Amino acid sequence: MAIVAFELLYVLGGLAILWLVWRALEWGWLRPRRLGRAMRAQGLRGTAFRFPSGDLAEETRLLAAQRAKPLPQSSAHDITARVQPLVHKAINEHGKISMIWQGPTPGVILSDPKLVREVLANKVDYRKHELPSNFVKLIGKGLLTHEGEKWAVHRKIINPAFHLEKLKKMVPAFTNSTIELMDKWEDLIGSDANAKEIDVWPEFQDLTGDAISRAAFGSNLSE
Incomplete structure (x- = not known):
């Protein structure tokens, strides 16, 4: 009787292991392959699925490459390639509607404002x-x-x-907050621009709080 029970447990344990292996295979390999084929059949182009982490390794590599070099002053406002290099690369190579892989899950990139509005609505x-x-x-x-x-x-x-008209009324508050911050920096630096460095991260945090205070409550952050 004990031998039969042991054999039964052995069989059940083997079935449980097979089930877990199948679930892992379905999650990390078979399902992404099916989704990739289905999305390409609909005309969606993008990166190929890489087992098991998708585009994570490529995104890490692109981010490291971008952060290893200084941001050119001539493109200070064009930071997409630096902040989201994988998305930037996918759009350049595959178009404004393209696909990347977030692990075994495909992510669709929409950079057409009309389509973004449709999704949000x-x-x-x-x-x-x-x-x-x-x-x-x-x-x-x-x-x-x-x-x-x-x-x-x-x-x-x-x-x-x-609404656009309400946002326009907030512009003076944002402008005043920014002007006061720039005046503060000019006073800190003085006449010699190379004499002092400023940690802008807490300054920008205060700038956000000050802009919200002015726009929502009519008073600055210090008040």
């Missing part, structure tokens, strides 16, 4: 990725996590705040 056909529960607890539930009708209601509530 369609609450049924385009669903968000499910966020980790710990991340949801950190940021709280809101427009970023809601779906369907609940998302539509929240979007309708906040939409008036982003």
